Amino acid sequence: MSVHKDVKKVTTHVLQTMKEEGEKISMLTGYDFSMAKIIDTAGIDVILVGDSASNVMAGHETTLPITLDQMIYHAASVVRAVQRALVVVDMPFGSYQGNSKEALSSAIRIMKESGGHAVKMEGGQEIIESINRILTAGIPVMGHLGLTPQSIYKFGTYVVRAKEEEEAERLIADAKALEAAGCFAIVLEKIPADLATRVAKEIRIPIIGIGAGGGVDGQVLVVHDMLGINNEFNPRFLRKYHNLYQEMLGAFGNYIEDVKSGDFPNKSEQY
Numbered sequence: 001m002s003v004h005k006d007v008k009k010v011t012t013h014v015l016q017t018m019k020e021e022g023e024k025i026s027m028l029t030g031y032d033f034s035m036a037k038i039i040d041t042a043g044i045d046v047i048l049v050g051d052s053a054s055n056v057m058a059g060h061e062t063t064l065p066i067t068l069d070q071m072i073y074h075a076a077s078v079v080r081a082v083q084r085a086l087v088v089v090d091m092p093f094g095s096y097q098g099n100s101k102e103a104l105s106s107a108i109r110i111m112k113e114s115g116g117h118a119v120k121m122e123g124g125q126e127i128i129e130s131i132n133r134i135l136t137a138g139i140p141v142m143g144h145l146g147l148t149p150q151s152i153y154k155f156g157t158y159v160v161r162a163k164e165e166e167e168a169e170r171l172i173a174d175a176k177a178l179e180a181a182g183c184f185a186i187v188l189e190k191i192p193a194d195l196a197t198r199v200a201k202e203i204r205i206p207i208i209g210i211g212a213g214g215g216v217d218g219q220v221l222v223v224h225d226m227l228g229i230n231n232e233f234n235p236r237f238l239r240k241y242h243n244l245y246q247e248m249l250g251a252f253g254n255y256i257e258d259v260k261s262g263d264f265p266n267k268s269e270q271y
């Protein structure tokens, strides 16, 4: 069902209406102009300039090393490509935790220098002061709970979060706090489907899941993962829509062969 496919520009209000009318929200990550142009043309609702750029674009083991300048570079590239989607930009590790004034100036830099439409921040009640300050500047904020990769050294592992009652209750309280603060949506990453469904029912704003089951208001995947570019990442929640790893390997191999054999370029490929 795509009630809102004729919407010329997706806004936070459109996403809220989608939730209220039962239309699922589609979201993918994007980090560069060329890929973002294809994703937007396909009709995606939200493009997340994720700090997963640290992993898939820069090859870091975690999302922690990516800087504010680098996030702004990726986001500006995506914004130049996009006509319809809402562009949400991850605030990188170290740009908002613990100091709400620094959080506001980081968010303002993202909005001014990239042209993005909203920011995303990992955490619950512990970052509420930063969220409040950013919201006072009129910058829409998307929350992110459950497995929050910027805290990987606290968790120690990327396993499913909030399986125990205590952590599940804390997550629900955090989701309510984010909603009360004025966040326009929340990403729930890698938590039990029943818990995510409960949050989506109890919370009025859209809940977007990744590894959180089908009972939420929308889904997000990392674009390199769903295209099968990295053949070493195969979590249970990931559906691969292509095997680009094999296709690209084949294409690069054919090119190398053609160059070595002198088959490329032929007469019609020269001036």
Ligand code: KIV
Binding pocket: 029, 048, 049, 050, 051, 052, 053, 090, 187, 189, 210, 220, 221, 222
């Ligand atoms: O950075 C990212 O790609 C994300 C998604 C996994 C939600 O935060």
